[in-house]
């Protein structure tokens with residue numbers, strides 16, 4: 001049986017679909033791609049948080065799965081809503097690329113080097129709130145943070161045209177497209193805590209496709225899956241949407257504990273950022289979810305509002 005992957009047609013989405021295609025072909029499964037345009041690709045003039053958020057990038061792909069035009073959809077997990085619609089499941093999570101945020105700027109090596117009144121581009125509320133916090137600490141109230149939308153190539157073009165002094169993007173997307181040389185600096189998670197699932201790929205299928213669940217098992221990367229399950233649970237517990245600045249990042253320590261850190265920002269920017277961290281010996285998806293719930297509770301107790 002030839003498998004069909006439904007994919008968006010941005011360069012990054014195609015890279016991701018082709019990556020899964022190659023892995024499946026290595027395992028002996030013939031694979032076609034079905035390219036499609038989603039609402040999220042069409043609406044470029046407004047911030048994602050205002051037009052309906054994450055679901056915009058996945059709905060058309062799910063319709064293709066529903067109608068049997070495709071068998072699987074490959075997603076950047078960051079763009080996948082916390083609750084999948086009835087009848088769909090995440091068949092697997094693959095090994096994570098670099099989960100960190102990247103600083104891209106032709107002239108400024110870092111935040112501290114921005115000229116007076118500089119403009120930094122990002123469209124994520126999470127990055128906005130964390131950048132604002134870092135800039136305020138540097139006494140740089142003069143720096144403006146402006147919205148930046150579009151696919152990776154569009155964002156880089158807007159930077160190159162001089163609309164921004166610097167932009168902040170996910171390192172993973174740049175690395176996948178062979179654009180790592182554009183990265184001037186990487187933000188460590190302590191500086192810019194990543195979004196839940198950033199850098200990880202998830203494969204979505206119809207829940208009734210037991211054949212695919214078995215076939216995709218070899219592509220799963222358990223250590224990544226447990227990390228992102230904990231991260232996504234924080235977001236789910238807090239009613240996660242793009243309209244709330246929320247970061248959640250988990251990683252393993254040498255003693256095999258899963259450390260989960262989360263940060264919540266006030267969308268209006270009036271309250272200080274709330275951060276919490278917990279660790280636990282996670283061995284299953286259920287235990288990852290419990291860790292995520294504990295961190296979500298701690299965030300709320302510390303002042304985060306859902």
Ligand SMILES: NCc1[nH]cc(CCC(=O)O)c1CC(=O)O
Pocket residue numbers: 076077078079168169170171172173197198199200
């Ligand atoms: N929100 C858009 C998005 N969704 C996934 C990635 C690429 C990185 C990843 O796989 O998490 C990006 C670009 C970005 O945030 O700069």
